[in-house]
Amino acid sequence: MPVDYQKLRFDYVRAAEHDAPAQAVLPVVVVGAGPVGLTAAIDLAQQGVDVVLVDNDDTLSSGSRAICFAKRTLEIFDRLGCGDRMVEKGVSWNxxxxxxxxxxxYTFNLLPETGHARPAFINLQQYYVEGYLAERAMQLEHLQMRWKSCVAGLTQYDEHVELLIDTPDGTYPLRAQYVVAADGARSAMRNMLGLDSRGRTFKDRFLIADVKMKAPFPTERWFWFDPPFHRNQSVLLHRQxxxxxxIDFQLGWDADPVAEKAPERVIPRVKALLGEDVEFELxxxxxxxxxxxxxxxxxxxxVLFAGDSAHGVSPFGARGANSGVQDADNLVWKLRLVTNGAAPDALLDTYASEREYAADENIRNSTRATDFITPKSAVSRLFRDATLKLAKDCPFARRIVNSGRLSVPAVLSGSALNTLDRAGDxxxxxxxxxxxCADAPVASDGKSAWLLRHTDGGDFTGLYFCGPDENLDAIAAQCAALAREPIPVRVLVVVPAGATLSPHAGMTIVEDVxxxxxxxxxxxxxxxxxxxxxxxxxxxxxxxxxxxxRAAVERATCNVTLNG
Structure with a gap:
């Protein structure tokens, strides 16, 4: 029987700390079992870090919520061991x-070139994403999941954080070196620390209607400005x-949010789009x-904040859940090195600086999209409509049209962890x-493969591009030495199509087919x-x-001071 993820409940288990309060300090506690918290917890556990994940509920998200998951997020899910499952269930689109x-x-293609393992996006209801991640999490020995466990208190000390966890059996203390706060837009963790999020609230309302039907629409993202079935507003259509x-209907700021959810208000809007004779159910x-x-x-x-607890954007452009998963991707390897003693605590400051930069980029794009979709003055509306009319025949105008610039990963070009190109290189x-890193097709041991699957082991990876007739003995010795460093570098040798080179210790050879x-x-x-x-x-x-x-690895791990 297929699992009904909307009705699934996870078992509450009494924590051992109720009966014998632990004095040990865990490496990491993650708060919140949404897509971001689950991603962080799974990634930590896969990299050998003991982690406890606590959530105040015992169910998955209600309703479809976030549905658009980007290529980069799918590549991260591949590393977590559930990318294939997401793509098989999801609706792929470019x-x-x-x-x-x-x-x-006009029509646009978000991934016009071939040679990528994953599509630009899949559409998949958030409860499936959370369900697949939760099932993966339960397979991992370094990860404990604790449902119906609410953080009721937080105290920071020099060497650890103490959380007070409230459960059906009462409260208990839980200590950790670090806490990842992934508890959503209404973050209780943020409130406990007396912190705020700052920004802009948009004075508009939108209706989401998830409609079950059999329809002839293609698997594409369709966006209407001022359609005849919903005049002076916008509509977005996606398949799940x-x-x-x-279906997203723009309503305007004056719409009554309670009345607009009533079936007698929703059904006529859907019929106006689909036609009177189309059978559907809400x-x-x-x-x-x-x-x-x-x-x-x-x-x-x-305490490190990730996902909606740290930043929020409009839903246009699919930047919320995707940027949150990328927060976790950025944070986990740094936490592993710091908790293992291989890098200083200062490395975690770069999580904040890098992902704050990414959040600003997402907010900037999201704000521009919303201003274009919902112009707030007659002049803005005139500019918007003129741009749309030009866009049919003028490619330059299409670059100005903004129905939600879709999520792409931030290029962290200003990061202090980068080593700049040498003069002459x-x-x-x-x-x-x-x-x-871009993906690309390769072959390994005579079998088709993908480049990113060879760079997802949680270590630093070197890509060495080998000539067709190169003697690898000298390179192999250098690479073997790099693999033995305190922070090892695993080298992947990329050879031209048709080249045959013998394997060497410490290196994997792939063919650029x-x-x-x-x-x-x-x-x-x-x-x-x-x-x-x-x-x-x-x-x-x-x-x-x-x-x-070696110097670049030291820089990328904030270990530059160790060698002067």
Whole structure:
């Protein structure tokens, strides 16, 4: 029988600390079992860090909520061991269409090139995402999940944080070196620390109607400005699994949020879009307003905020859940190194600075999208409508149209963890220090594979681009030495199509079967890229120099002071 994730309840288990209060300090406690908290907890456990995940409920999210999960998020889910399951259930899409009234203005493709393992986006109800992550979490030995466990108090000390956990059996203390606060937009953790998020609230209301039906619409993102079935407003249509379609109707600020959820108000709106004769049923309805805001700092002592607890954006552009999962991706490898004693506490400051930068980028894009979709003055409306009319025939105008610029990972080009290109090491590639590593098809041991699957082990990874006739003995010795460093670098050797090279200890060899890896990295024989554990580029050189690689790792882990 398929699992009904909307009715699933997880078992509450009495914690051992009720009967024998533990004096031990856990490495990490994660608060909140949404997509962000689950991602962080799974990633920590997979990297060997003991972690307790607490959540004040025993169910998954109610309603579809976040449904658009981006390519980068899927690549992170691949590393967590549940990417395939997400994609198999989800509805994959790359294409969007923009309409003005009843006329198609233009079509766009978010992933026009081939050579990627994952689509630009999948649509998948949030309860499936949380359910698959929760089931993966329950398989991991380093992870305890504690349901119906609410944080009722928080005290920070020099060496640890003490949480007071409230449960059906009463309260108990739980101590951790660090706490990840992923408890959502109404974060109790944020309130306990007396902290605020600042930003802008948009004076508009939107209706979400999840409609179950069989419809001829293609698997695309359709966005209407001022359609004849919903005049002077906007409408968004998306397909989800299980024959469910998400429809967002702009309502205006004066709409009554309670009255608009009533079936007698929703059904006529849906019929106006679909036609009177289309059979459908309402699965979930919600009316929302939104803000674009963030905390001043994502780090407060030993408490680190991630996801909606740290920042909030409008739903246009699918930037909420995706940016939160990328927060966790950035934070976990740093927590592992710090809790293991391999990096100083200062490394966690770079989580805050890097993800605050990413949040500002998301908020900026989200604000611009919302201002375009919901112009607040006659002049803004005139500009918006003129842009839309031009966009049909003028490509330059399409770059101005903003129906929700869709989520892409931030390029952390200004990060203090990057090592800048050396003078003379010129590259013509988007794989700059701070960028997420691009995927590409490869072959390993004669079997088709993907580049990113070879860089997801939680370690620093080196990409060495080998010539077709190169003798690897000298390179192998250098790479073996890098693999033995206190913070090891695992080297992946990329060889041209058709090259046959013998394996060497400490290296994995993959074949660039279509030349895509070389092209995307602007690589030639001898080129070396250093990737962080979260698959961001942190350095690149035209020739391998182990001393430079070690220095770059020290910089990327805030260990530069150890060697002067």
């Amino acid at each position: 294409v969007g269409k923009v309409f003005l009234q009843d006329e198609l203005i 699994p299980d024959n469910v379609w998400r 699965e979930w309805v919600s009316v929302y307003t939104f803000s674009c805001l963030r905390m001043d700092s994502f780090r407060h002592g030993r 010129a590259f013509a590639s988007a794989m700059v220090p701070g960028a997420v 279509a030349g895509v890896v070389q092209q995307r990295f602007d690589a030639r024989a001898g080129t070396f890229y250093l990737l962080r554990p979260d698959q961001h580029v942190c350095a690149r050189w035209r020739a391998l120099d182990p001393t430079s690689v």
